[in-house]
Amino acid sequence: MFENKGNSNTNIENLGEFGLIDHLTKNFKIKQKSTIKGIGDDAAVISCDSEKELIISTDLLLEGVHFDLSYMPLKHLGYKAVIVNLSDVYAMNAEPSQITVSIAVSNRFPVEALEELYAGIEAAAKIYNVDVIGGDTTSSTTGLLISITAIGTVNKGEAIYRNGAKENDLLVVTGDLGAAYMGLQVLEREKEVFKVNPNSQPDLEPYSYLVERQLKPEARKDISNLLKELDVKPTSMIDISDGLSSEIIHICKNSKVGCNLFEDKIPLDPQVVSTCEEFNLDSATIALSGGEDYELLFTIKTEDYPKIKANPHLTVIGHITDEKEGMHLISRAGTKIPLIARGWNALKNNG
């Protein structure tokens, strides 16, 4: 699905702004019943359902800040740009239904490059069953920029916010953490090797999971249904885009509570552990601050613990305390360390 096309080159200006968006989206299909009008008018039109609430989330991705095209293929970038937004919708306990995609692009990108980008967007839209209903294309004086707005729905009153965590609730995370950040480290190392020796053939096999988590992440579309099946309603929820610690802090601050997070409970993939050793990095720090995992973090009532404890997708990593007790990481050695928010940008600048 993600192979590259040949290197033909068509200048964007040959198509013009109106031609370009029509060209890039001509194969996109409308599948959602609620989409009344997609691309091609002043605005998109969606039907409403009084039994539902509407979810709106928006994100900007910039070349040189959020992605590096020297190791991020455009098709993967398009895919990831969609995932990042859908993850926010799932974090509200909602189902995404539509997205709008705006891009600013310099004319160093041929039309074929944008076709790759949109092929990735289309692939994600298909897999996650969302319609691309609008957008804007414009020229940029510098790099590439992608702005996506995701729209979703949730049954009335069933949206889950960041502010519902209560003392004694359990802190639960889906999947495992830190892999996307370690994938980035591996790719950046290979980029440096490539600069020195352009003929080197990187062996990424031992890092396959890490690289996939960085280049082709998925959003947790399964969790909302899983929780329904388990008959568990989280008291608060957020997605992990900036790193576990900053997301826990968001929940605690919004819910006016404290927490104890146990270092030895944080779920890590074996590749994360071995690659952290290889890079001489502390794996817990990476999980806490790495970001881009797009897993979900939520809190549940203690009485719901039996319902989730055997589930391979879910790990209890701590519990909520009174606000006065503060937010702490309990280290393997039993030391209580205050949690601080260090997003992946901060980590990058310091490392």
Add this chain to the structure above:
Amino acid sequence: MFENKGNSNTNIENLGEFGLIDHLTKNFKIKQKSTIKGIGDDAAVISCDSEKELIISTDLLLEGVHFDLSYMPLKHLGYKAVIVNLSDVYAMNAEPSQITVSIAVSNRFPVEALEELYAGIEAAAKIYNVDVIGGDTTSSTTGLLISITAIGTVNKGEAIYRNGAKENDLLVVTGDLGAAYMGLQVLEREKEVFKVNPNSQPDLEPYSYLVERQLKPEARKDISNLLKELDVKPTSMIDISDGLSSEIIHICKNSKVGCNLFEDKIPLDPQVVSTCEEFNLDSATIALSGGEDYELLFTIKTEDYPKIKANPHLTVIGHITDEKEGMHLISRAGTKIPLIARGWNALKNNG
């Protein structure tokens, strides 16, 4: 309302990403009943009404492409960025209710500059009665970028599209055209004068209307109600952002019809006429290709003509023909000239 503040300088990095968005939006009030959750979670939440349809429109504005900060004060820029999006919602015959605002900004902008930008956004949100419910702030390696998504509602089945124009319908435009483009010409001339002589005091008084249309445009929030009062339902509608001719072409192509547009019917403000003479430009060309007027263009059935003919806001500028007859401008001399789409970008590059 649009005075500038003193020149204090706070570095963005002092606030950090999370602090920045909280700081910039702390005075924003939620006024729409439908806004359940605004800024501060993974996504915003809006209530739905089965009697309504939802309208979604999105636009990107880039420094160096869509605006020049050397004559566009940041407060005006914030205001205009909102207007551009609301205009698309009004063009669907809908009422805007919420917006999301994402910005990418380089750290050459102090926090005070962003406060000015957000003061403009807040002013527009207040006047047009929309809630700012979300957004994203990120660092940019170069200039300033603003991405806005506007959300609105319209009664079920009452959205007006581009594709409903029928043969013999009348082509109607609101307000007058070409002023925003001529305002840009005046400002660009003053910028050149300023480069040569930084002490020059420009006299913009004779161009006040033009400059205001460029720097502080308004969206036609009055037209939807006006048409209801007049008991007229347009058969198609679009807003004039790229210039009259390209908007007419959009309507004709989407509706599969042709048109005759009469040059002598195009509404021009006296300042446009006199300033075009001064700049040795043809005022009809400016109205056709200038863009950024944010007026509405629509078609009505011939039998509705008596209802609108006396209205000072509305001007009939032509009529719809069979598709085979093509799209034409009938010049003052009676010559039939094929309409071509030349957006303001094209005009700028050629002029």
